[in-house]
Amino acid sequence: MLIRFTVENFLSFNKRTEFNMIASAEDRHKHHLLYADKDSLASLLRASIIYGANASGKSNLIKAMGFAKKFIVEGVEKNKNIRTTPFRLNPGKVKEPSRFEFEFAYKERQFAYGFVTDKFKVHEEWLFEITLEKDTPIYERTGNDIEFNFSHSILQKIGDTEKARLGYEAESTRENLLFLTNTKERNIRYFDFAYKWFKDVLTIIFPESISALLPLLIMKERRFSELLRHFDFGIEGLSISEILLDDYKKIPEKVKEKVREDFPYDEDDANGMFLPQFNCLISSADDQELKVLELFTVKKDTEGNNVDFEVSEESDGTQRVIDLIPMMMKMRQGPSVFVIDEVERSLHTLLIRQIFELILNNEAFHGSESQIIASTHDVSLLDIKRLFRADEIWFVEKNSSGETVLYSLANTDVDDLNLSKGYLNGRFGAIPFLNDMSELGW
Numbered sequence: 001m002l003i004r005f006t007v008e009n010f011l012s013f014n015k016r017t018e019f020n021m022i023a024s025a026e027d028r029h030k031h032h033l034l035y036a037d038k039d040s041l042a043s044l045l046r047a048s049i050i051y052g053a054n055a056s057g058k059s060n061l062i063k064a065m066g067f068a069k070k071f072i073v074e075g076v077e078k079n080k081n082i083r084t085t086p087f088r089l090n091p092g093k094v095k096e097p098s099r100f101e102f103e104f105a106y107k108e109r110q111f112a113y114g115f116v117t118d119k120f121k122v123h124e125e126w127l128f129e130i131t132l133e134k135d136t137p138i139y140e141r142t143g144n145d146i147e148f149n150f151s152h153s154i155l156q157k158i159g160d161t162e163k164a165r166l167g168y169e170a171e172s173t174r175e176n177l178l179f180l181t182n183t184k185e186r187n188i189r190y191f192d193f194a195y196k197w198f199k200d201v202l203t204i205i206f207p208e209s210i211s212a213l214l215p216l217l218i219m220k221e222r223r224f225s226e227l228l229r230h231f232d233f234g235i236e237g238l239s240i241s242e243i244l245l246d247d248y249k250k251i252p253e254k255v256k257e258k259v260r261e262d263f264p265y266d267e268d269d270a271n272g273m274f275l276p277q278f279n280c281l282i283s284s285a286d287d288q289e290l291k292v293l294e295l296f297t298v299k300k301d302t303e304g305n306n307v308d309f310e311v312s313e314e315s316d317g318t319q320r321v322i323d324l325i326p327m328m329m330k331m332r333q334g335p336s337v338f339v340i341d342e343v344e345r346s347l348h349t350l351l352i353r354q355i356f357e358l359i360l361n362n363e364a365f366h367g368s369e370s371q372i373i374a375s376t377h378d379v380s381l382l383d384i385k386r387l388f389r390a391d392e393i394w395f396v397e398k399n400s401s402g403e404t405v406l407y408s409l410a411n412t413d414v415d416d417l418n419l420s421k422g423y424l425n426g427r428f429g430a431i432p433f434l435n436d437m438s439e440l441g442w
Contacts, residue, residue: 052396057404316346334368343374
């Protein structure tokens with residue numbers, strides 16, 4: 001579970017800015033709360049929505065999380081620059097590094113992981129365990145100097161040989177690579193819990209995102225079609241056709257050769273490579289022979305027979321729901337943290353509300369330790385009577401210096417007023433300033 005995320009000097013964030021999922025003391029919707037561990041005094045939120053004008057920085061908050069996750073999970077190649085983007089409206093910050101930190105709960109323990117980097121090298125990196133009494137370092141990095149806390153429970157049982165190996169791997173970590181990323185590449189298991197949280201628990205979904213492993217999920221999970229029917233699109237279910245890559249005619253041979261070279265044969269993961277230009281997934285069989293999986297929607301004709309349609313033939317809204325259903329299914333299983341930019345894209349306002357009601361109010365989701373965070377313009381979701389808590393609603397706006405600031409509705413003077421009307425009237429800021437269009441003389 002995500003506890004807190006902070007970012008500094010990245011895109012439109014100048015000063016250190018915090019977004020958190022820590023619950024306030026309000027009494028509404030207590031079934032929305034989660035607990036980081038059995039001894040935790042603080043409760044966490046299961047959902048948050050983020051409002052703001054266009055270009056206010058809503059998407060930049062999610063891009064900051066997405067950049068950090070990608071850098072942690074994938075790293076960068078040797079001699080390549082790190083793709084960080086400092087705040088450009090403060091000349092003093094342009095050449096300064098960017099800072100990112102996540103506090104998260106995983107397997108009943110709480111951790112803080114963060115790093116400071118510019119486009120050339122990692123300046124700092126740290127991993128701490130957080131308890132009620134204190135924050136305990138597991139390792140800390142300054143430049144290429146990494147200090148390990150061998151008295152911490154994660155490291156205290158390792159012998160001298162492993163200590164020497166850790167020291168060697170620390171010294172040999174490239175300056176443009178995070179040590180946490182290097183531990184995965186070098187098969188060092190002590191910090192797997194942190195790497196796996198970023199890789200497997202935290203998922204960032206942008207408007208153009210497509211669930212690459214969707215066909216594999218459908219093959220394993222019968223509830224997918226049940227959930228799709230719940231949204232009443234007239235779709236009975238989904239079907240998949242499997243064809244050997246060598247026999248598939250829609251993909252040019254040059255692309256097939258590239259797929260064979262780049263395919264991620266990884267025994268630890270569900271092997272899959274999505275080709276958006278061909279709307280298909282490449283998967284490996286047990287004998288590592290590559291197959292093409294094509295996804296179809298299934299509908300009934302007037303005589304009750306099943307008819308297959310390509311997903312591309314469906315409306316944008318239907319395609320968006322098909323993309324989001326894997327998220328809902330994973331949230332039921334938990335743990336998971338989904339961060340979605342423009343969650344309402346191509347979806348009717350009642351449909352997106354129904355998705356949140358299902359996630360927040362259906363008991364199947366309550367024990368899963370899952371969270372959803374989404375940016376939106378949909379004012380119909382501004383409902384603290386029936387849908388959200390005040391501390392689950394955040395606003396983003398730019399100040400006079402062009403930097404993004406974040407604040408929670410819980411920190412404003414709000415009761416059961418008409419939130420959507422108040423928001424549109426500028427009561428909470430975070431709306432565009434519109435000039436008089438008549439001045440254009442059109």
